[in-house]
Amino acid sequence: MPNYRDTIYALSSGRPPAAIAVVRVSGPRAGAALQALIGRLPEPRRATLARVRNPQSGEVIDDALALFFPGPASETGEDVAELQLHGGRAVIAGTLAALAQIDSLRPAEPGEFTRRAFENGKLDLTAVEGLADLIYAETDAQRRQALLQLQGLLGNRAEAWRTRLIEAQALAEAGIDFSDEGDVAVNVMERALLAARGLRQEMTDTLAGASRGERLREGLIVAIAGPPNAGKSTLLNRIARREAAIVSPYAGTTRDVIEVHLDLEGYPVTLLDTAGIRDTDDPVEREGVARAKARAAAADLVLWVVEASEINHRHPEARGGEAAEPRRVTGLSSFEAGLRPAPQDDVAGDPPRWIIRNKVDLVKDGKRVVNTDRAMCTFSVSAATGEGIEALIAALTTHAAEFFGAAEPALVTRERQRRTLEDATAALGRALAEPAAGREDIVAEELRLASRALGRLTGRVDVEDILDVIFRDFCIGK
Ligand SMILES: Nc1nc2c(ncn2[C@@H]2O[C@H](COP(=O)(O)OP(=O)(O)OP(=O)(O)O)[C@@H](O)[C@H]2O)c(=O)[nH]1
Ligand SMILES: [Mg+2]
Numbered sequence: 001m002p003n004y005r006d007t008i009y010a011l012s013s014g015r016p017p018a019a020i021a022v023v024r025v026s027g028p029r030a031g032a033a034l035q036a037l038i039g040r041l042p043e044p045r046r047a048t049l050a051r052v053r054n055p056q057s058g059e060v061i062d063d064a065l066a067l068f069f070p071g072p073a074s075e076t077g078e079d080v081a082e083l084q085l086h087g088g089r090a091v092i093a094g095t096l097a098a099l100a101q102i103d104s105l106r107p108a109e110p111g112e113f114t115r116r117a118f119e120n121g122k123l124d125l126t127a128v129e130g131l132a133d134l135i136y137a138e139t140d141a142q143r144r145q146a147l148l149q150l151q152g153l154l155g156n157r158a159e160a161w162r163t164r165l166i167e168a169q170a171l172a173e174a175g176i177d178f179s180d181e182g183d184v185a186v187n188v189m190e191r192a193l194l195a196a197r198g199l200r201q202e203m204t205d206t207l208a209g210a211s212r213g214e215r216l217r218e219g220l221i222v223a224i225a226g227p228p229n230a231g232k233s234t235l236l237n238r239i240a241r242r243e244a245a246i247v248s249p250y251a252g253t254t255r256d257v258i259e260v261h262l263d264l265e266g267y268p269v270t271l272l273d274t275a276g277i278r279d280t281d282d283p284v285e286r287e288g289v290a291r292a293k294a295r296a297a298a299a300d301l302v303l304w305v306v307e308a309s310e311i312n313h314r315h316p317e318a319r320g321g322e323a324a325e326p327r328r329v330t331g332l333s334s335f336e337a338g339l340r341p342a343p344q345d346d347v348a349g350d351p352p353r354w355i356i357r358n359k360v361d362l363v364k365d366g367k368r369v370v371n372t373d374r375a376m377c378t379f380s381v382s383a384a385t386g387e388g389i390e391a392l393i394a395a396l397t398t399h400a401a402e403f404f405g406a407a408e409p410a411l412v413t414r415e416r417q418r419r420t421l422e423d424a425t426a427a428l429g430r431a432l433a434e435p436a437a438g439r440e441d442i443v444a445e446e447l448r449l450a451s452r453a454l455g456r457l458t459g460r461v462d463v464e465d466i467l468d469v470i471f472r473d474f475c476i477g478k
Helices: 030-038 089-100 112-119 125-136 140-150 153-177 182-208 210-218 232-240 283-297 308-314 389-404 415-433 440-458 464-472
Strands: 007-011 018-026 048-053 060-069 080-087 105-107 220-225 258-264 267-273 301-307 352-358 378-380
Touching: 007 030, 007 089, 007 112, 018 030, 018 089, 018 112, 030 048, 030 060, 030 080, 030 089, 048 080, 048 089, 060 089, 080 089, 089 105, 112 125, 112 464, 125 140, 125 153, 125 415, 125 440, 125 464, 140 153, 140 210, 140 267, 153 182, 153 415, 153 440, 182 210, 182 415, 182 440, 210 267, 210 389, 210 415, 220 232, 220 283, 220 389, 232 258, 232 267, 232 301, 232 352, 232 389, 258 389, 267 389, 301 308, 378 389, 415 440
Parallel strands: 007 105, 220 267, 220 301, 301 352, 352 378
Antiparallel strands: 007 018, 018 080, 048 060, 060 080, 258 267
16 A cells, blocks of 8 residues: 655656656655755746756756646645656656655656545546546547546446435435335335336446447457468458568468557457468467467457458359358357358357458459458458458448447446446346335345445445556556
């Protein structure tokens, strides 16, 4: 448990060298630290030009902009000092060394500034999570969702629910008190249960968007899979526009799963290249195949790559029609069957599969069946020449937009949030399952459990154990 009387400092800006570096100090000695470094305390919240010196040697370190934010109207709620320095390594090292010489100052832990802001009531826990997501957001859609979270989209909703729950709980408790006065007790209990029913509905509706919200944080997972040498790695490199995966004419080149992150018009997509799936005696390749199968089965979409010429010669049925129909991948049996549909197709939860007929450049013009059709989930491409790739990327973009793009922003974006909300709805469900008369005590207890779960969601109660987990994800200086 960190000591909150300590004054902490850290480099809050990115990796040097850079044009500017921001060093922040937070805690009761922040003003004193600034005084020691620049010889005075600037007017609150006013950028002031200052000469930064080492307090012991008096040596000038840099000319900087200094700011002072007295608490509690500061980001952490404590006194905060900020220096905007020239962003060189030696400048930063010299400034941090100077701060280290000042009594009761110490370097900040990861996320410690934000943790203090949370402890001082500046942010609730859902906003803290939104802040972490905002820092890591790579695409526009992720940024938008994180910002809404930081602004309290979920936190405010949860607080409003909690207030209503506490009212319902008070009614149920009144029901206990009046339980020997028949009518009054029934009446207040009915009102309590009516409120509980409405709340449960709203929470269930919110939970319905949860998987979309959680997915947007992680990105849509698209796995490239298929037989060896079909050109999977070449396709990944072509879509990623860089040589992320090794390509070779030897079957069995790729062993580990290679991951690239794409931003498709604001939607995050994680594209995976996997080992070609075949039976093999090589233990390393066998492990690669096992990983390929596992990752493909867990993906949101599988791009099943085959050689176009092979389809024409060896699987004539796959030129169009039957085998090209959109269908789902079941287990891995249909993978291993190449293009043949597995017997138990259409099992819910298995990822949809698109057939990518690669190497169309090798197919003789006369025999060529160019067959790109998103509705049929078949694409003819040449990963080597780039032919057909634009159409495939466009289809992926549309797919991602449809996957993420519901009109309403998702409120629940993390498993932690989903679980606490599920706890609350489960407690409400149990309260509603009780026969109203005579069981007021149980109803009141379940309502109390539900409001407690909502308190955990925003971080008002019971959070000590999860704080370390949440703040661990932050960088130092945030
Ligand atoms: N002509 C032609 N050759 C291609 C095309 N795509 C890939 N190749 C070649 O096919 C060979 C195999 O390509 P890879 O991308 O390594 O195939 P892979 O499916 O990743 O293979 P494994 O990792 O072994 O499963 C290489 O020699 C590529 O240059 C294409 O569209 N046209
Ligand atoms: Mg490969």
